[in-house]
Amino acid sequence: MSEKTDKTEQQRLSVFKTYKLYVGGKFPRSESGRVYEVTDSKGKWLANAPLSSRKDARDAVVAARKAFGGWSGATAYNRGQILYRVAEMLEGRKDQFVREVADAEGLSKSKAAAVVDAAIDRWVWYAGWTDKIAQVVGGGNPVAGPFFNLSTPEPTGVVTVLAPQESSFLGLVSVIAPVIATGNTVIVIASEKSPLPALSLGEVLATSDLPGGVVNVLSGKTAEIAAPLAAHQDVNAIDLAGADAVLAKELEIAAADNLKRVVRPQPVDYSQTPGIERLTAFLETKTVWHPTGALGASGSSY
Amino acid sequence: MASASAFEYAPAPESRSVVDIAPSYGLFIDGEFTEAADGKVFKTVSPSTEEVLSEVAQAGAEDVDRAVKAARRAFEKWSALPGSERAKYLFRIARIIQERSRELAVLETLDNGKPIKETRDADLPLVAAHFFYYAGWADKLDHAGFGASPRPLGVAGQVIPWNFPLLMLAWKIAPALATGNTVVLKPAETTPLSALFFADICRQAGLPKGVVNILPGYGDTGAALVEHPDVNKVAFTGSTAVGKAIARQVAGTDKKVTLELGGKGANIVFDDAPIDQAVEGVVTGIFFNQGQVCCAGSRLLVQESIQDELLDSLKRRLSTLRLGDPLDKNTDIGAINSAEQLSRITSLVEQGEAQGAERWSPACELPSSGYWFAPTLFTNVTQAHTIARDEIFGPVLSVLTFRTPDEAVAKANNSQYGLSAGIWTEKGSRILAVASKLRAGVIWANTFNKFDPTSPFGGYKESGFGREGGRHGLEAYLDV
Numbered sequence: 001m002s003e004k005t006d007k008t009e010q011q012r013l014s015v016f017k018t019y020k021l022y023v024g025g026k027f028p029r030s031e032s033g034r035v036y037e038v039t040d041s042k043g044k045w046l047a048n049a050p051l052s053s054r055k056d057a058r059d060a061v062v063a064a065r066k067a068f069g070g071w072s073g074a075t076a077y078n079r080g081q082i083l084y085r086v087a088e089m090l091e092g093r094k095d096q097f098v099r100e101v102a103d104a105e106g107l108s109k110s111k112a113a114a115v116v117d118a119a120i121d122r123w124v125w126y127a128g129w130t131d132k133i134a135q136v137v138g139g140g141n142p143v144a145g146p147f148f149n150l151s152t153p154e155p156t157g158v159v160t161v162l163a164p165q166e167s168s169f170l171g172l173v174s175v176i177a178p179v180i181a182t183g184n185t186v187i188v189i190a191s192e193k194s195p196l197p198a199l200s201l202g203e204v205l206a207t208s209d210l211p212g213g214v215v216n217v218l219s220g221k222t223a224e225i226a227a228p229l230a231a232h233q234d235v236n237a238i239d240l241a242g243a244d245a246v247l248a249k250e251l252e253i254a255a256a257d258n259l260k261r262v263v264r265p266q267p268v269d270y271s272q273t274p275g276i277e278r279l280t281a282f283l284e285t286k287t288v289w290h291p292t293g294a295l296g297a298s299g300s301s302y
Numbered sequence: 303m304a305s306a307s308a309f310e311y312a313p314a315p316e317s318r319s320v321v322d323i324a325p326s327y328g329l330f331i332d333g334e335f336t337e338a339a340d341g342k343v344f345k346t347v348s349p350s351t352e353e354v355l356s357e358v359a360q361a362g363a364e365d366v367d368r369a370v371k372a373a374r375r376a377f378e379k380w381s382a383l384p385g386s387e388r389a390k391y392l393f394r395i396a397r398i399i400q401e402r403s404r405e406l407a408v409l410e411t412l413d414n415g416k417p418i419k420e421t422r423d424a425d426l427p428l429v430a431a432h433f434f435y436y437a438g439w440a441d442k443l444d445h446a447g448f449g450a451s452p453r454p455l456g457v458a459g460q461v462i463p464w465n466f467p468l469l470m471l472a473w474k475i476a477p478a479l480a481t482g483n484t485v486v487l488k489p490a491e492t493t494p495l496s497a498l499f500f501a502d503i504c505r506q507a508g509l510p511k512g513v514v515n516i517l518p519g520y521g522d523t524g525a526a527l528v529e530h531p532d533v534n535k536v537a538f539t540g541s542t543a544v545g546k547a548i549a550r551q552v553a554g555t556d557k558k559v560t561l562e563l564g565g566k567g568a569n570i571v572f573d574d575a576p577i578d579q580a581v582e583g584v585v586t587g588i589f590f591n592q593g594q595v596c597c598a599g600s601r602l603l604v605q606e607s608i609q610d611e612l613l614d615s616l617k618r619r620l621s622t623l624r625l626g627d628p629l630d631k632n633t634d635i636g637a638i639n640s641a642e643q644l645s646r647i648t649s650l651v652e653q654g655e656a657q658g659a660e661r662w663s664p665a666c667e668l669p670s671s672g673y674w675f676a677p678t679l680f681t682n683v684t685q686a687h688t689i690a691r692d693e694i695f696g697p698v699l700s701v702l703t704f705r706t707p708d709e710a711v712a713k714a715n716n717s718q719y720g721l722s723a724g725i726w727t728e729k730g731s732r733i734l735a736v737a738s739k740l741r742a743g744v745i746w747a748n749t750f751n752k753f754d755p756t757s758p759f760g761g762y763k764e765s766g767f768g769r770e771g772g773r774h775g776l777e778a779y780l781d782v
Contacts, residue, residue, distance in 0.1 A: 136447065141772055143754035144431065151758050151772065236763070249554025256549035258718070259542070259561070259764045275449075277782070284720075284762050285769050288737050290747040 022202025024063030025212015031055045041106025052220035054228045060216040064158045064185040067213030072183035076131035083127035086208040104168045104194035119173040126177040153283040155183035157236030160229040168194035178278035187216045195219035230254040237261035314631040316418045321409045326357040330501035332372035333511030339364040349415030350637035350672040361517035363526040369515040373457040373484040376512030381482035385441035392437030394507040399430040413495045415637030429472040435755035436476035452780040454482035456534030459527040463540045464490035465594040481779040486515045494518035560768030560778040564693040565721030568714035569599030575726035587750040593697040597722035606703045621664040638673040647696035654689035711739045720762030
C-alpha cells in the first residue's frame with residue numbers, strides 16, 4: 001500500500017454497527033436497555049450486543065405465536081422458496097459473515113469461508129425438504145374396516161431453540177432451519193459468547209420474504225433467557241442444543257409443566273449433512289379417519 | 303334402565319365358567335410367578351358387584367430392581383435373535399390370545415366392569431390384532447424408514463391404565479418386543495388380572511424368561527420403575543398429572559419417553575350432518591367404556607340451528623341405553639372402574655351443577671352394589687366451566703354450541719389437550735378444512751372412537767408425546 005492510501009485510511013473512521021435483536025420482523029434493542037461486550041477470540045472488543053431480558057423473551061413468544069398460523073398454513077412449496085431465498089441472500093453477503101464467523105470463532109478466513117458455505121448449503125438442503133417430509137413420514141394406514149385413514153405430519157407450534165454455543169453460525173442455521181422448514185415458528189437464543197453472526201442473520205431473514213415473527217433472534221445470557229421460555233405455557237417445544245448438562249436438566253424439568261417436546265443436547269458434528277431427526281422432532285402426527293362405505297354382496301351401503 | 307317405551311329384555315348373561323380365577327397371584331419375574339419381596343398383597347374387586355376376585359402381590363422397589371435385572375439379562379439374547387424368530391413368538395402370542403379370547407373377555411369384564419360386548423367385540427380382537435401387526439414388523443425393521451438395522455433401546459418400563467387393561471398392554475408390549483426390547487410392565491392396581499393371565503400366555507408361547515415381566519402395584523411401583531437407572535425407555539398411558547411427573551423424573555437422563563395422556567375431545571356436529579349417524583357417533587364418543595376413554599368426545603359442539611333437534615334425538619337415544627350387569631350381553635353401560643373414580647366423576651358433576659350448567663340423565667335405576675354412574679348430559683355449558691375444561695373420564699357429556707366453522711374450530715382448540723376430535727358433516731371440503739385446523743392427533747370424520755393397530759394414535763399439546771400404533775409406533779422403541 002502506498003503512503004497516500006494509508007493516510008486516507010487513517011482519516012476514514014469506520015462506521016460501527018449497533019447490533020439489535022430481531023423480534024416480530026423488527027429490530028428492537030433489548031427492552032431492558034442492557035448490553036454486554038462481545039469480543040473476538042483474542043479478547044478484542046467487537047461490539048455491544050443486546051442483553052435480552054425475560055420481557056424480550058415473552059415478546060418473542062407473542063410474535064412467534066402470531067406468525068404461526070400464517071407460516072404453518074403456507075404451502076410447503078412456498079416455505080421451500082423462502083428457505084432457498086435465505087440462501088440467496090446469504091450468498092450475496094458472504095464476505096460479511098466470513099468476517100463475523102472468523103472473529104467469533106477465531107478461524108482463519110478460509111476456514112470461516114468453508115463454514116459459511118456449509119451454512120448456506122444447509123438452507124438449500126432444508127429448502128428441499130419442506131415439500132417432501134410429509135411424504136416420507138406420513139402415509140395411508142390400511143385399517144381393518146371401511147375407512148379412509150391418513151396420517152400427516154403437522155408442525156408442533158412455537159419452538160424455543162438454544163443455539164449451539166461453539167458453532168455460532170453453522171450450528172445456529174442447523175438448528176433453526178429444520179424447525180421452520182416444517183412450519184413451526186422459533187425463538188432462538190444466540191450463542192452467548194458469539195452472538196453477532198446470529199444477530200446479522202436476522203437482517204438477512206428480514207430481507208428473505210420470511211414473514212415477521214417466524215424467526216426471532218435473542219442475544220444475551222443463555223440461562224437467563226431460556227428459563228422463562230422453558231416455563232412458558234405458550235411454547236410447545238424446546239431444543240436444548242446450547243445448554244450444558246446442568247442447565248439442560250433444569251430446563252427439561254420446567255418444560256414438563258406443559259409437556260413441551262424436548263430435544264436434549266447431544267454431540268453433533270454440524271459439518272456433516274444432518275438426518276431428518278431435527279425435522280421430525282418438531283412434528284406432530286395427525287391421523288384422520290373417514291368411512292368409505294362398503295359395497296356388500298347385496299349392493300351399496302354408501 | 304330401559305324406559306317404559308323400550309322393549310324389555312330377558313337377561314342374557316355370558317357364562318363365568320370359561321375363566322378360572324385363582325385366589326391369589328404373584329408377580330411375574332424372569333418367567334416365574336413370585337411373591338413380593340416384602341410380602342405385600344392387595345385385593346382386586348369386581349366394580350359391578352364389589353366382589354373380591356383375587357389377591358395379588360404388590361411389587362415394591364426391590365421387586366422392580368429384580369424385574370429390571372431379569373429384563374436386562376434377557377435383552378442380550380432377545381435383541382440378538384433374528385427378527386423372523388421374534389416375529390414367530392409374537393405370532394404365537396397373537397394366536398393364543400385368539401384361542402383364549404372368550405376367557406380373557408370375561409375376565410376383563412369382571413375385573414374392569416366394562417360390558418362383555420365391548421371386551422368381546424372391541425378389546426380382545428384389537429389385542430390380538432396388535433400382536434399380529436407388530437409381529438410382521440419384527441423382521442422388516444430395515445424397511446420401517448428409520449435407516450438400516452435400527453437398534454432397540456434396551457429395557458422398557460411400561461405403566462398402563464385401567465380403562466383398557468389388556469389392550470393397553472398390547473399397545474405397549476407388541477411394538478417393544480417386535481423391535482427387540484425387553485419389558486417390565488406395571489398394570490393398574492384396579493385391573494391387574496388380565497396382565498397376569500397374559501404372563502401365562504407368554505409361558506404357553508414359550509417366550510424366553512425375562513423378556514416380559516409383570517409387576518402389579520400402585521403408583522409408587524410405577525414411580526420406582528420409571529426412576530430405575532437401568533430402564534432405557536419409559537412408556538406411560540394415564541393422567542396428564544402423572545405424565546408431567548414422569549417428564550420431570552426423566553429430565554436430564556438418557557431415557558426415551560412416550561406419554562399418552564388425557565384429552566377433552568370435541569365432537570363437532572354441523573347443521574348438514576346426518577342426525578341419526580351423528581347421534582350414534584356422539585353416544586359412541588362419550589358413553590363407550592363408560593366414558594373412561596382418554597380420547598372420548600366429551601365436549602359436544604353442535605351448530606346452534608340444529609341444537610334442539612340433535613338434543614331431542616340424543617336424549618331419546620340415551621333413554622334406550624341399558625345400564626347394568628356387565629356380563630349381560632345386552633348391556634351397553636357397565637360399572638365405573640373404582641370407588642375412587644366414581645367419586646371423582648361425582649365431584650366434577652357437582653361442580654358442573656354448582657357453576658350453573660344444566661344436568662340431565664335418562665330415567666335410570668342403578669344397581670344397589672358396585673360403582674355406577676348414569677349417562678349424563680350437561681347443557682348451558684360455557685367454555686369457562688370446569689366440566690368443559692377438565693377431563694372427567696366418565697359418562698358425562700358437556701354440550702356447547704357454535705354458529706360458524708371458525709367458531710367451532712376456535713372452541714374445539716380451546717383446550718390444554720389435543721388428543722382427539724370428531725367432525726360430522728356431509729360436506730367433504732368442510733371435513734378437510736376443519737380437520738386441518740384442529741390441533742388434535744386423531745380426528746374422526748363421520749365416525750368416532752375407531753382404533754386399529756396400523757393407525758397411529760397420540761396427542762398434541764398436553765395430551766402427550768409420541769405415537770402408538772402403525773409404523774410411527776415403532777419409533778418409540780428404536781434408537782433413532
